[in-house]
Amino acid sequence: MVAMTLLVYSQKFNNMEIFIQSAAQISIQNPLCEDWFENPIIPTLPYNRSIEPDYKQFISPIASRRMGKLIKRAIATSLSALKQAEIQELDAIITGTGLGCVENTEKFLSAMVKEGEEFLQPTFFMQSTHNTISSQVALFLKCNGYNCTYSHRGTSFESALSDAFIQMKLGKIKNALVSGQDEMTPDYFNMLGKIGYWKNEISTDILRNSNTNGSFAGECSAAITLATEPKEQSLCKLQDIELLYKPSKERMQQAITNLMEQANISSIDAIMLGLSGDKKNDDIYKEFAQTFFADKPICWYKNIFGESFTAPSFGVYTAATCLKRGIVPQHLCYNGQNIQDIRTILVYNHFQNKDHSLILLSKC
Amino acid sequence: MSEKLVVTGMGVISGLGKGKDATLAALLAEKSAVGAIKYIQTMHNDIPVSEVPFSDSEMKQMLNIPEEQLITRTPLMGIVAAQEAIQQAKLSENKPKRIAFINGTTVGGMEKSEQFYIDFLENDSHSQYIAAHDCGAGTDDIADYFGMFDVTTTISTACSSAINALIIGANLIKAGKVDAAVVGGTECLSKFHLNGFNTLMILDREVCKPFSQNRAGLNLGEGAAYLVLEKANDATQRGVTPLCELSGYANFCDAFHQTATSPNGQGPFLAMQGALQDAGLLPKDIDYISAHGTGTGNNDETESIAITRVFGEQTPDFSSTKAFTGHTTSAAGSVESVISILALQNNFVPANLNFAERIENITIQPNTKTKKKQMSHIMNNSFGFGGNDSSCIFSKIQ
Amino acid sequence: MEELILELKKEIIEVLNLEEITPEDIDTDAPLFGEGLGLDSIDALELMMLMQKNYGIKVDNSEKGKEIFKSIRVMAEFISNNRTK
Numbered sequence: 001m002v003a004m005t006l007l008v009y010s011q012k013f014n015n016m017e018i019f020i021q022s023a024a025q026i027s028i029q030n031p032l033c034e035d036w037f038e039n040p041i042i043p044t045l046p047y048n049r050s051i052e053p054d055y056k057q058f059i060s061p062i063a064s065r066r067m068g069k070l071i072k073r074a075i076a077t078s079l080s081a082l083k084q085a086e087i088q089e090l091d092a093i094i095t096g097t098g099l100g101c102v103e104n105t106e107k108f109l110s111a112m113v114k115e116g117e118e119f120l121q122p123t124f125f126m127q128s129t130h131n132t133i134s135s136q137v138a139l140f141l142k143c144n145g146y147n148c149t150y151s152h153r154g155t156s157f158e159s160a161l162s163d164a165f166i167q168m169k170l171g172k173i174k175n176a177l178v179s180g181q182d183e184m185t186p187d188y189f190n191m192l193g194k195i196g197y198w199k200n201e202i203s204t205d206i207l208r209n210s211n212t213n214g215s216f217a218g219e220c221s222a223a224i225t226l227a228t229e230p231k232e233q234s235l236c237k238l239q240d241i242e243l244l245y246k247p248s249k250e251r252m253q254q255a256i257t258n259l260m261e262q263a264n265i266s267s268i269d270a271i272m273l274g275l276s277g278d279k280k281n282d283d284i285y286k287e288f289a290q291t292f293f294a295d296k297p298i299c300w301y302k303n304i305f306g307e308s309f310t311a312p313s314f315g316v317y318t319a320a321t322c323l324k325r326g327i328v329p330q331h332l333c334y335n336g337q338n339i340q341d342i343r344t345i346l347v348y349n350h351f352q353n354k355d356h357s358l359i360l361l362s363k364c
Numbered sequence: 365m366s367e368k369l370v371v372t373g374m375g376v377i378s379g380l381g382k383g384k385d386a387t388l389a390a391l392l393a394e395k396s397a398v399g400a401i402k403y404i405q406t407m408h409n410d411i412p413v414s415e416v417p418f419s420d421s422e423m424k425q426m427l428n429i430p431e432e433q434l435i436t437r438t439p440l441m442g443i444v445a446a447q448e449a450i451q452q453a454k455l456s457e458n459k460p461k462r463i464a465f466i467n468g469t470t471v472g473g474m475e476k477s478e479q480f481y482i483d484f485l486e487n488d489s490h491s492q493y494i495a496a497h498d499c500g501a502g503t504d505d506i507a508d509y510f511g512m513f514d515v516t517t518t519i520s521t522a523c524s525s526a527i528n529a530l531i532i533g534a535n536l537i538k539a540g541k542v543d544a545a546v547v548g549g550t551e552c553l554s555k556f557h558l559n560g561f562n563t564l565m566i567l568d569r570e571v572c573k574p575f576s577q578n579r580a581g582l583n584l585g586e587g588a589a590y591l592v593l594e595k596a597n598d599a600t601q602r603g604v605t606p607l608c609e610l611s612g613y614a615n616f617c618d619a620f621h622q623t624a625t626s627p628n629g630q631g632p633f634l635a636m637q638g639a640l641q642d643a644g645l646l647p648k649d650i651d652y653i654s655a656h657g658t659g660t661g662n663n664d665e666t667e668s669i670a671i672t673r674v675f676g677e678q679t680p681d682f683s684s685t686k687a688f689t690g691h692t693t694s695a696a697g698s699v700e701s702v703i704s705i706l707a708l709q710n711n712f713v714p715a716n717l718n719f720a721e722r723i724e725n726i727t728i729q730p731n732t733k734t735k736k737k738q739m740s741h742i743m744n745n746s747f748g749f750g751g752n753d754s755s756c757i758f759s760k761i762q
Numbered sequence: 763m764e765e766l767i768l769e770l771k772k773e774i775i776e777v778l779n780l781e782e783i784t785p786e787d788i789d790t791d792a793p794l795f796g797e798g799l800g801l802d803s804i805d806a807l808e809l810m811m812l813m814q815k816n817y818g819i820k821v822d823n824s825e826k827g828k829e830i831f832k833s834i835r836v837m838a839e840f841i842s843n844n845r846t847k
Contacts, residue, residue, distance in 0.1 A: 061780075061781040061782045061783075062780070062783075062799075065779045065781065066804070097520075098498060100520065108556070108559075108560065109477070109478060109556060110481070112478070112556065113481045114482075117408060117555075117559050117562075118407070119811055119815040120560075120562075120563050121563065121777070121808060121811060122563035122807040122808060122811070123804060125559070125560030125561075125563055125564070126560075126622050126623050126804060127622070128560070129520070129522045129749055129750070130470060130499065130520035130522075131521045131522050131749065131750045132750060134521075134750065135617065135619075135622065135750025135751055135752060136622070136750070138619045138750075138751065139620070139751070141619070142619050143617060143619055144617055144618070144619050144630065145617065147521075147615065147616070147750075147751070147752055148521060148528055148532075148615065149520050149752075150518060150519060151472075151498065151499035151500060151518050152499070152500040152503060152517040153500035153501070153518075156500070159517040162541075163535070169539055170539055190485065191484050191494045192494065194488060194491045195491055195495055242541075243516075243517065243541075244514065245513050245514055245515055309498075355504075355516065355517075564804075565822075565824070621802070623804065624803060
């Protein structure tokens with residue numbers, strides 16, 4: 001019996017296709033919609049908070065009494081994505097978050113440091129752990145399935161996506177809710193500012209032609225659903241995902257070749273990069289493009305969503321939306337004109353040139 | 365059979381000391397490491413804990429890390445434990461093609477952030493520690509020390525982090541993404557989570573008494589432990605003798621409450637049952653359960669109920685080793701995996717210290733004295749905040 | 763007593779973050795846990811902290827807490843008999 005099951009899994013392994021069924025975002029763009037595709041808000045400040053939707057449509061004030069903003073956003077984007085995908089029985093909830101529940105962590109930490117250890121509030125502690133996000137979503141959905149949280153700096157979201165992808169390929173799960181969740185409080189913004197994360201002035205020109213380090217802050221809540229059966233609303237195929245730690249040029253080349261061979265894709269239409277105006281990081285992206293995709297159009301997304309540890313989730317989200325619509329709008333094209341009839345996009349991200357990720361998406 | 369995953373190395377550091385040998389000796393001698401606070405500066409110095417008996421400087425010396433190098437306690441302990449595992453698995457001498465490092469942690473660099481938080485906000489005297497605050501920072505520090513990894517990531521599911529790291533590493537190997545994985549967790553004590561658990565009123569003022577009617581909460585501990593996983597065939601080809609097989613694992617969510625387990629232990633039940641199914645084993649095949657057994661009212665009662673639901677009235681021997689090591693939170697899953705494998709290799713059931721009497725309305729009770737027993741399959745449980753519940757099974761190589 | 767009851771209601775709304783609930787919405791004699799406001803064990807911990815911080819009353823076990831937190835009125839009576847600040 002066990003051997004039979006294994007056989008079925010391994011037969012399925014190569015043939016099984018995985019689809020991004022739906023996606024939803026709350027960010028510095030208009031929430032829970034795709035206004036950013038045609039009418040993006042162009043950020044002008046170094047620090048931007050998310051635009052909040054009305055959460056009462058998702059959760060009652062009593063039920064949300066202990067929830068920080070990040071948890072409310074996570075529940076709203078998760079419910080929206082699941083509704084669009086028409087997934088009834090969810091097998092897995094997997095979250096990436098670089099910093100976790102910062103707001104509650106700060107409330108507890110600040111009280112402890114400033115007022116002492118006597119009268120600390122349990123709520124802020126229990127809502128401070130990173131896995132609060134995934135578990136509150138599970139609690140809300142009453143989902144007993146697989147539940148996991150990744151907190152690995154700038155590749156937290158890709159770690160979560162890779163987990164879902166691998167388990168689907170292994171036949172352990174049939175669908176998954178994967179999200180990137182990060183909030184940026186004023187204090188954390190100031191702290192990161194001290195170590196060179198932000199610019200003082202922002203405009204699209206400054207970001208595109210930057211000769212200085214640092215970018216601008218956004219916040220992130222982007223949820224996507226994955227499933228093994230396509231539907232009319234499916235956004236795109238998730239062909240493969242690869243995580244690499246400090247790869248050599250040879251290893252990166254090998255990984256790209258493998259991805260394309262596995263997907264049986266001979267040419268990529270565009271690459272979606274995490275360019276953000278931070279010269280130090282942008283140089284790595286430009287070198288990547290020059291070395292491996294010299295003649296391909298380059299797309300970006302952080303120019304409208306800002307920088308956060310899970311910003312790459314917007315890379316996948318925007319690429320998936322572009323594949324569904326068949327076009328990359330002008331404001332997402334880093335060089336050249338808008339791209340028509342787009343069929344394949346490689347999303348590449350790196351964090352401080354240590355952790356790198358490659359995600360290959362194609363039209364359904 | 366070629367898909368069989370084996371453990372080819374393991375390393376540990378906890379209140380019981382550095383390394384497998386010290387850990388085994390303490391377990392056999394029934395010697396608890398829980399005692400008075402030494403390193404953490406807190407007004408709650410009546411709360412017993414289990415601290416790793418080395419200062420940061422001592423660990424830096426052990427590892428040839430310059431004293432002035434900026435590295436927090438969590439990755440330092442992680443390096444000590446990972447080094448032992450990597451050496452045993454001979455990963456440096458005979459390197460597998462692609463190695464993953466999957467690390468579990470939750471507290472991250474908090475131990476420094478809580479010292480310098482005011483400075484972070486008001487001046488630049490300790491800004492160098494800002495970048496060390498997040499969970500992934502420590503993982504990078506460990507990965508950079510060894511310089512042998514091709515994939516790294518960080519799991520943060522509170523008290524089940526390390527066992528989930530093991531599950532992710534195993535899946536990466538099965539999917540052919542890597543050839544070996546160093547998996548586990550590390551967590552140092554912080555004033556932050558000591559106070560956090562204290563506000564939840566679940567810290568015992570004495571050494572904890574898991575599964576006992578008179579239990580009064582948990583003791584926090586610190587530690588790190590890692591296992592090296594790879595396919596049995598690869599281990600053979602590399603000339604490494606497997607310690608045991610990782611025969612099954614499962615992760616489920618209780619989805620009941622942020623800090624309490626459901627009355628019928630649904631999440632723990634699903635995790636244990638799922639691990640058995642994954643291993644293709646029956647409940648009667650399990651010789652010993654290394655229970656999560658924190659010593660809190662809620663955990664021990666619901667875990668007992670879940671064990672009974674899975675195993676019936678004929679439960680295997682079980683014990684919690686938390687009274688030895690304290691609750692090492694994000695590292696608990698791997699610290700107790702090492703303990704489980706030591707028990708498997710040396711054929712003994714570890715003692716559940718400080719047990720006085722059975723929990724009211726619960727029909728099962730833990731093994732209270734170290735006991736010789738032939739072992740084939742051991743189950744290890746780790747349950748976390750938010751209902752993140754996972755179990756895994758280690759089996760002797762047949 | 764009525765003054766203390768109103769003060770308590772305001773404090774509870776604040777510490778438990780009961781958005782959109784006013785003191786008038788809380789029935790002085792209704793149970794705080796289970797039915798009524800539908801509070802849970804973590805809210806109980808928050809209320810214990812509130813008692814200690816604002817009234818100098820240390821409630822250190824949850825069984826005792828259950829007795830005291832039966833309703834706002836029971837809580838107010840307990841506070842007026844035991845407060846140290």
